[in-house]
Amino acid sequence: AQSVAQPEDQVNVAEGNPLTVKCTYSVSGNPYLFWYVQYPNRGLQFLLKYITGDNLVKGSYGFEAEFNKSQTSFHLKKPSALVSDSALYFCAVRDDSSASKIIFGSGTRLSIRP
């Protein structure tokens, strides 16, 4: 069965510093991996995805994520955090052998202090 873990409930970073939000996954086939962001009182917005190809994926708002097959990880990164990046971030995975089922992690709250 597929699963995804976000080991940190909260990540605190000073504005201008690099940020990392961690995600690890487990699938039986090849993974499709996603990151979503949820701003307060808003719906979930797509940030980026990995399907195949280059292990470093670039997405919206300056975010990127690195697919690491050996560590089964897909950590979200940004070189320089902004206060406006403060939000709830979700990692998601789909197993390419399953019928479209997409599983989300428990979420990580990112807080950027000025």
Place this chain on the structure above:
Amino acid sequence: DVKVTQSSRYLVKRTGEKVFLECVQDMDHENMFWYRQDPGLGLRLIYFSYDVKMKEKGDIPEGYSVSREKKERFSLILESASTNQTSMYLCASNDGGRTVYFGPGTRLTVT
């Protein structure tokens, strides 16, 4: 722009009531999903549908049922609402393994 709409943003129901949550997408997507979002638990998949009249249970289907009579519409039904079903309900759709698009959510309170 892909649009996923949900019939209500806020809903208050009494214990034992039958509750219908409606979701419509306008992108001709094959797949539609219902998740519930609870603090500390993230998004948990209740049901998903990969075609009209086709459905599969997610991780927490107990107490829920679904209906997909038309491709664009996916309904979540709480047969007899209970207080532990108070939550944020999110509908989503996608085509194959591609990006999932979410609706704005329905915050359901069962009293």
